[in-house]
Amino acid sequence: MIAETVCSAVSAAGLGIAVVTAYRKRFLAAARIAAYSLIPIGLVMTGAVGWVADTAFSPTAWAGFGVLGAAWALFATTRAVERHRGGGRKQQRKEARSAEREAVAPTASAPSLGPGTRPAARPATTPRKGSADDFSDIEAILKKHGI
Incomplete structure (x- = not known):
């Protein structure tokens, strides 16, 4: 009973502040204050306040x-x-x-810690007749780098 009375008083005070705010031509703020002030009376009307009050004193x-x-x-x-x-x-x-x-695979992902070895060089293949001019410079570069 006391909780409902307090919530009603808080709602009434909030609505009064909303009216004063609206009188000062701040309608958006007044509407927001009115919305907040209606929450306690809404909780009283749904019975949530009674449930909380009963729980708090139980x-x-x-x-x-x-x-x-x-x-x-x-x-x-x-x-x-x-x-x-x-x-x-x-x-x-x-x-x-x-x-x-x-x-x-216990050693599949383990890094090699031994001395590095280069792979065996592949024997150079003879270029084809039509593509000899196209790839000769590329082959020279690859041979220079040992690839």
């Missing part, structure tokens, strides 16, 4: 909030410990991925 509701807080604290604590230890699902996934990579 020891059972506060015990429920306490239980939810304890559950959240347990989740947060276990997550922090899991991160601190470096374990958890992410660690298990990482180990599974590395095991898959090693099982499929």
Whole structure:
């Protein structure tokens, strides 16, 4: 009952401020203030204020909030410990991925650490009669670079 009265008073005061703002020729701001001031009376009319007031003064509701807080604290604590230890699902996934990579091709993606060797040079082919002029300069450049 008290919450409904307070909400009605807040709405009435907001509508009064909206009227004064409209009198000062600031109609857009007045309309916005009026919209905000109608929200509390709308909540009273829908019954939401009564539900919130009943919840706020209910020891059972506060015990429920306490239980939810304890559950959240347990989740947060276990997550922090899991991160601190470096374990958890992410660690298990990482180990599974590395095991898959090693099982499929352990040296396929490993970089070569030995001395570099050049591939064997291919024997030069004799150019065809019609294309000898077209690619002779390109072949010279490629031979110069050992390709």
